[in-house]
Each structure stands twice: as C-alpha cells, then as structure tokens.
Amino acid sequence: xxxxxxxxxxxxxxxxxxxxxxxxxxxxxxxxxxxxxxxxxxxxxxxxxxxxxxxxxxxxxxxxxxxxxxxxxxxxxxxxxxxxxxxxxxxxxxxxxxxxxxxxxxxxxxxxxxxxxxxxxxxxxxxxxxxxxxxxxxxxxxxxxxxxxxxxxxxxxxxxxxxxxxxxxxxxxxxxxxxxxxxxxxxxxxxxxxxxxxxxxxxxxxxxxxxxxxxxxxxxxxxxxxxxxxxxxxxxxxxxxxxxxxxxxxxxxxxxxxxxxxxxxxxxxxxxxxxxxxxxxxxxxxxxxxxxxxxxxxxxxxxxxxxxxxxxxxxxxxxxxxxxxxxxxxxxxxxxxxxxxxx
Numbered sequence: 211x212x213x214x215x216x217x218x219x220x221x222x223x224x225x226x227x228x229x230x231x232x233x234x235x236x237x238x239x240x241x242x243x244x245x246x247x248x249x250x251x252x253x254x255x256x257x258x259x260x261x262x263x264x265x266x267x268x269x270x271x272x273x274x275x276x277x278x279x280x281x282x283x284x285x286x287x288x289x290x291x292x293x294x295x296x297x298x299x300x301x302x303x304x305x306x307x308x309x310x311x312x313x314x315x316x317x318x319x320x321x322x323x324x325x326x327x328x329x330x331x332x333x334x335x336x337x338x339x340x341x342x343x344x345x346x347x348x349x350x351x352x353x354x355x356x357x358x359x360x361x362x363x364x365x366x367x368x369x370x371x372x373x374x375x376x377x378x379x380x381x382x383x384x385x386x387x388x389x390x391x392x393x394x395x396x397x398x399x400x401x402x403x404x405x406x407x408x409x410x411x412x413x414x415x416x417x418x419x420x421x422x423x424x425x426x427x428x429x430x431x432x433x434x435x436x437x438x439x440x441x442x443x444x445x446x447x448x449x450x451x452x453x454x455x456x457x458x459x460x461x462x463x464x465x466x467x468x469x470x471x472x473x474x475x476x477x478x479x480x481x482x483x484x485x486x487x488x489x490x491x492x493x494x495x496x497x498x499x500x501x502x503x504x505x506x507x508x509x510x511x512x513x514x515x516x517x518x519x520x521x522x523x524x525x526x527x528x529x530x531x532x533x534x535x536x537x538x539x540x541x542x543x544x545x546x547x548x549x550x551x552x553x
Contacts (some may be wrong), residue, residue, distance in 0.1 A: 216229075222530075222534050222535075223529060223530050223534075224270060226521075227533045229514065229534045230535040230536065231293055232535060234535060235537045236412070236537060239411045239416055240360055240414065240415070241467075241468075242464075242467040243467060247400060247463060247464060250266065250463035250466065251463055253266075253463075254266065254459045254460060254463060260459050261456055261457075261459060264462070265304070266463050267285055267456075267458075268448065270283075270285060270417075270457075271285050274407070274424065274469075275424060277390065277397065277399075278400055278424045280425060281426045281428065282425050282428065282430075282431035282441070283422050284419065284422060284424075284435055284438065284503075285422045285456075285457040285462065285465075286423065286438055287455050287456060287461075288408070288409075288410065288420060289386050289406060289407065289409065289413075289420070289421030290408075290421070291300075291438075292406045292422055292455065293406045293421070294322060295437050295438055295455050296382060296406055296434065297320060297323060297354075297356075297369060297382065297424065297438060298323060298519070299433045299434050299437055301327045301353075301380070301424075302320075302353050302354045302380055303325060304326065304351035304352065305327075305328045306325055306326070306327060306353060306355065306356050306459045307330050307339075307347050307352060307354070307355045307356065307368070308358075309329070309338065309339050309357070309548040311332045311356045311358075311360065311545055311546075312392060312546060313386070313431050314549060316356065316358055316546070317329075317546045325353075326351075327356075327546070327552070328347050328352070329552070330344055330347050332360075333366070336360075336361070336365075337360045337361065337499070338364070339357050339365055339366065339370065340366075348373075348377055352377070352379060354379050354549060355373065355380070355382070356382050356383070356384060357381070358383070359388035359514055361387055361389060361499060362387045362389075362391040362398070362414070362507060362508050362509075362510060362511065363388075363391075363499075363501065364388070364392075364393035364398055364505075367402075368375060368507075371401070371402070376403070380402075380407070382404055383423045384406055385398050385406060386407065386413065387408075387413070387414075387510065388405075388407075389407050389413065390414065390472060391505065391506075391507050393505065394505075399424045403425065404427065404430060405423070405424050405425070405432065406423050407421055407422045409422070409461075409465060413510070414475065414510040415465065415468045415469065415472070416465075417457065417461035417462065418460075418461055420457050420461045420464075422553065433450065436450040437451065438452065439452060440453065440454060476507075482509070482512070483501070483512055486498055486512050490514075495516060495517045495520030495521070496514055496515070497514070498512070498514075499513035499514075513541070524540065525540070
C-alpha cells in the first residue's frame with residue numbers, strides 16, 4: 211500500500227486522474243493457500259461425503275472451539291441462520307434489546323421469529339451498546355440482550371453480564387466482526403450464554419458463506435446440533451423442531467484453509483491499518499477508530515470518524531473517494547430503527 215498525496219485541483223472528482231485504475235471494494239476476501247484448498251476439495255470429491263457432519267466440518271468445529279476457548283462450536287450455513295437458531299435454542303421471546311447500529315440481519319433474526327427488537331443507542335466512543343441505556347430499555351416482556359462486537363471491538367461485556375444476571379435475561383453476542391479478537395485476554399466467542407460468528411466472504415475468516423454458534427453450555431450445544439439438522443437425533447428419530455442450517459464440507463475446507471493462514475491475515479491487516487494510522491495522524495477533523503494494542507485484534511476494519519470541524523461532510527468525502535475508485539461506504543446506514551420494516 212502506497213500513500214498518495216494530491217492537491218484539491220488534482221482530485222478525480224474535479225477532473226484529475228483517479229489514484230486507482232480499478233475499483234477497490236470494502237471487504238476483499240482472505241483466501242489463504244489456494245493449492246491447499248484445492249487439495250481439500252479433491253479429498254471431499256474423492257470421499258463423496260459433501261455435507262452432514264463430514265470430516266472437515268468436525269475438524270473445523272474443533273479448531274474454532276479451541277481458538278475461541280470454548281467447549282463447543284456448532285457450524286452453520288451462514289451467520290444469520292446461526293443467529294436465528296441460537297435465538298430459538300435459547301428460548302428468547304417477547305422483546306430483546308439490540309443496538310440500532312448494526313447490520314440489519316441482527317434485527318431480522320429476531321423479527322423473523324416474531325420477537326420484537328428493542329433498539330438501543332450505542333456508546334459513541336466504543337460504537338457498541340451503552341449498558342446504562344440497555345437497563346433503561348428493560349420491560350416485563352424483555353427476555354434477552356443481543357450485543358454486537360462492532361469492528362471486532364468488545365461490547366461492555368461485564369456490565370451487560372451483570373444486567374443480564376440482575377434481570378434474569380439471556381445474553382447473546384453477535385460476534386460477526388470479532389473472530390480472533392479478545393477482551394481482557396479472553397477470546398470473544400466465550401462470553402454470555404453463546405456467541406455467533408459469521409464466516410461470510412467479507413469477514414476476516416470466511417467459508418464463502420458460513421457461520422457458527424460457540425458456547426460452553428453442553429445442553430445448548432446439543433440442542434443447536436438438533437435444530438440445525440431438522441431436529442434429527444440419529445438416523446430417523448426427530449425429537450425437536452429444526453431447520454436446515456448445516457455447513458457443507460467445501461465451506462469447511464475453505465474455513466480450515468483460512469485458519470492455516472490466520473497469522474498472515476492478521477499481519478497484513480495490521481500493516482495496512484498502521485499505515486492508515488501514520489498517514490492520518492496529523493489530519494485535522496479525521497480520526498481513525500483505534501484497536502487496543504493489549505488485546506488480540508483482526509484489524510479487518512478501517513473506520514474513519516469525521517469531526518464537525520471538518521470542512522466537508524461524510525457523504526462528500528465518500529463521493530471524493532469513490533471518484534478515486536476507493537469504494538468507501540457509510541457503514542450501518544441508516545440505523546436499523548429507520549429502516550422500512552422497523553419504522
């Protein structure tokens with residue numbers, strides 16, 4: 211990555227040549243060793259075991275659980291289905307408190323099951339749920355709190371755990387951004403009743419499409435496994451309601467290949483993030499959202515915060531960057547509470 215400096219007149223939006231010839235999109239997928247991936251895919255085709263708890267699924271679940279520091283990982287076909295099944299398995303109903311500043315799938319996973327998402331504001335410093343506002347939002351119908359570790363930076367875990375205990379609520383975390391990140395030395399994925407990872411193509415670790423629920427609760431894990439496979443226990447006995455949430459073997463092979471290269475992914479992301487930090491350090495009105503250097507981080511997201519003193523607006527800056535073929539975007543805009551299904 212090379213820093214480029216332009217005068218105002220040289221900007222592409224005013225007729226100058228764009229910095230990049232091709233569009234640079236948010237979320238370029240981490241792929242890992244292509245030869246190793248193809249090796250694994252050939253193994254799958256040779257075995258003809260394509261899904262239903264295959265060899266690579268079991269290995270992937272074991273490695274994710276070990277990295278997260280939990281007893282159980284239940285892999286799913288995508289993060290949204292993983293979230294929906296976790297919500298169902300935890301018995302959530304009525305109302306669940308959730309941030310409005312999140313990807314809409316977090317809210318949809320509740321509303322899809324006739325659970326009312328009660329939108330709560332965030333702490334402007336952390337971009338995560340404000341625990342004080344969470345407590346104010348609790349009603350007799352509240353059954354749970356669904357926190358989101360935005361950018362891979364942890365929620366206020368301990369205050370949320372205290373609130374959940376005080377009001378006897380379930381505590382679930384959407385850790386879609388937070389794979390391989392830690393909080394006080396403990397991996398995100400190991401807090402609350404359960405946490406949910408996304409392994410979508412844009413995420414730090416991807417399985418093309420995929421997700422997982424991680425937990426230390428053995429009874430919950432057993433129910434999750436039933437529910438992701440139509441409620442089957444054994445060959446032909448159905449003992450619970452369920453759906454088809456299974457991850458397939460090729461997705462798991464992609465995940466394993468990514469896990470093999472995890473340290474490399476982190477190193478590249480960190481190098482890029484640190485260069486942004488250096489180049490933007492003296493720029494008035496623009497702040498780069500920071501990661502705690504004492505914790506493990508995946509550095510997948512480079513987030514600019516604009517101060518009111520900046521001479522241009524956020525949307526104007528996005529337009530300028532787009533003209534340079536840098537496809538920056540307004541993240542989580544508009545807030546979920548302003549989207550059509552929730553007005």
